[in-house]
Amino acid sequence: MSPRQRDTDGNAAAREQRRAEVLAAAAELFASRGYAATTVREVAEAAGMLGGSLYYHFDSKESMINEILSGFLTEMWADYDRVTAAGLGPAETFTELITSSFRTLDAHRAAVVIYQKESGQLGRNPRFSYLNDSQRKFREMWLKVLDTGVKDGVFRAELDTGLVYRFIRDTVWLAAGWYRHDGPLSAEEIARQYIAMVLNGILA
Amino acid sequence: MSPRQRDTDGNAAAREQRRAEVLAAAAELFASRGYAATTVREVAEAAGMLGGSLYYHFDSKESMINEILSGFLTEMWADYDRVTAAGLGPAETFTELITSSFRTLDAHRAAVVIYQKESGQLGRNPRFSYLNDSQRKFREMWLKVLDTGVKDGVFRAELDTGLVYRFIRDTVWLAAGWYRHDGPLSAEEIARQYIAMVLNGILA
Amino acid sequence: MSPRQRDTDGNAAAREQRRAEVLAAAAELFASRGYAATTVREVAEAAGMLGGSLYYHFDSKESMINEILSGFLTEMWADYDRVTAAGLGPAETFTELITSSFRTLDAHRAAVVIYQKESGQLGRNPRFSYLNDSQRKFREMWLKVLDTGVKDGVFRAELDTGLVYRFIRDTVWLAAGWYRHDGPLSAEEIARQYIAMVLNGILA
Amino acid sequence: MSPRQRDTDGNAAAREQRRAEVLAAAAELFASRGYAATTVREVAEAAGMLGGSLYYHFDSKESMINEILSGFLTEMWADYDRVTAAGLGPAETFTELITSSFRTLDAHRAAVVIYQKESGQLGRNPRFSYLNDSQRKFREMWLKVLDTGVKDGVFRAELDTGLVYRFIRDTVWLAAGWYRHDGPLSAEEIARQYIAMVLNGILA
């Protein structure tokens, strides 16, 4: 590796890190104030620069939230896919998917909040159609687990699986609103309680 | 009643109705696009008038959302208070409160969505401090039900009631996101399924 | 005079009086808040009607101030013309013109305030060119008095009559800002003090 | 001084100058059209920019007039205070205060016009309470001079000093309406004539 090359790498790495810092600041603000209510100047200030400077790193405000959300979804699905590929039974899969969700929440709290708050609005924008795709895939994943569970007699027969799916979809991320990585309850503990509550409610 | 009087009443009623129409249009838009992202011109157009005309009926955009939310909360609490005053046991109170919530949701779908989406942001504004008061009262109401249930041995002893409260708080309104008055599932049916799922999860 | 005719007259008189009431209310508001800062609704409310009703009596807000100012100027000039036609000497004419001014101020306080505050702005509007004409005539009137006085040796020879004219023009109406018809100082008394002060200052 | 430092200074100075240019343009327009009747777009255009750009330099239209007026009053009072602290007799103090006023007028013509036109309206706004304070201080200053002069027998005994004060208050700035720095009459010359006229009128 030539010095020239090493230098370029150093710059590229520094640049990448600055981007990450800005993105983290943006995610925190988008999560707490909402995307529309957050100004790019606020993001810039939180990242220690001026408004105009942001545009050296990012094309637009939209690019920032796009990067935040797509990064989060990529990791989330990597984890979900690992679970569903494991060939477990319905109850175990249920448990593992919920646990995976809380693991993701722990690693991407701000992104989860943004995802929850802004998905509906952003999904109408073609650029963010992957949000709708993700929703669809999420629905298929859960319906498969739930329907299999009902068919196998593991879950209660009279269950409206469409309703249960919606219930899970709407509740699984809700802890993001108040969860703190260094709070009194660990993500695992919350997952355990969630599972105890909901799984008991649907088991045959 | 003199004709003069009847005339006055007719005008007052017509005016009140126009206000209600505008408010309904505003609620629908605030719910689907978010308060900040909805322009007063959009509200006006939905109500069949021009932007400036809105201000004949309302002081400000803020006044509109204020009227929407305070009206909704007033009705919601009238219903909740009726339930808690009935002196039922924990499980029955649980059931009735959930049922009441879905009844409210049925009558005020848009307001519920707005309440959920915008409470956090609006609550920082002194004018909307009643939103925080409502949250507090909601918390006390549920903790009382849950703690009593645990003490009486009706609910599982190992329940973290603070966590369950948060879960209920965040969950009870979520159906607002997809519920339709004229949809396949009635509010009562959804409430029933919801109760079956969660109540089973927490019963001893 | 037929009853029909009398009736019409009665209506016409009532109508004229309502106009006068509105105009008085408008003058008071224009004087205290400024023409631009006064809304037609405020004028209407002060006259005991609603905004739209004003337009039964007047074409526009501009028409109101026009009527206020032209009425005032007509009376003012009738009085001034009487003085200058009397053939008095410079000092007596000076005294009488000042006295006339304060008499006018007493009768048209609000109009005087408006005239002072708004002339400059309104004068640019062709509709109000008579304001500029009045200014010009006022200037000629005073320069004639002052120049004659200097020529006759009644006023100090080194007087810059252009400057004195401007001084009088700018000061003669100033009491309008604080004068009250029922205040401790009568218009005559104020005129006397004004004359004592300024006439002493310019007499030879 | 390092290049870095010099550069910073240069930017700060350039920025300060741009602000001053905008402020001068605003003052000229506020003076000639009135504060309320002047739009920020007009100010911006006069300063060679677009409406929105003004807000890079100033918080609001109100901030602009605030800066104009408070700057003017600060300088005015520095000059007045110097005069009153000199311990001169009533007639000399009178002369010096009038001269100071015309000096101020020469330096701040537009601000003086604005002060005169808008003080009454703005004074009701708490942010501009200093305008009322200034009025009060001005009154006390002049009454002290006049009352002392009457007591010492320098001014005429029958003088209504309250009336004379009002006259001076309303009069001293009136030349602002027509004074031009490059006009035929210098500020000193106008002050001299003004003093000759009014001082002669009040001397014993």
Add this chain to the structure above:
DNA sequence: TATGAATGAGCATTCATTCAT
């Protein structure tokens, strides 16, 4: 005569974005 709902142009202000430095 008067009402009151509605109009629509105009206003101060905000903010994502650009660009010369």
Add this chain to the structure above:
DNA sequence: AATGAATGAATGCTCATTCAT
């Protein structure tokens, strides 16, 4: 990399004016 002055479209809101009743 970052600055900071400027842009310009869009926003909430005001207000003189209109008009059917």
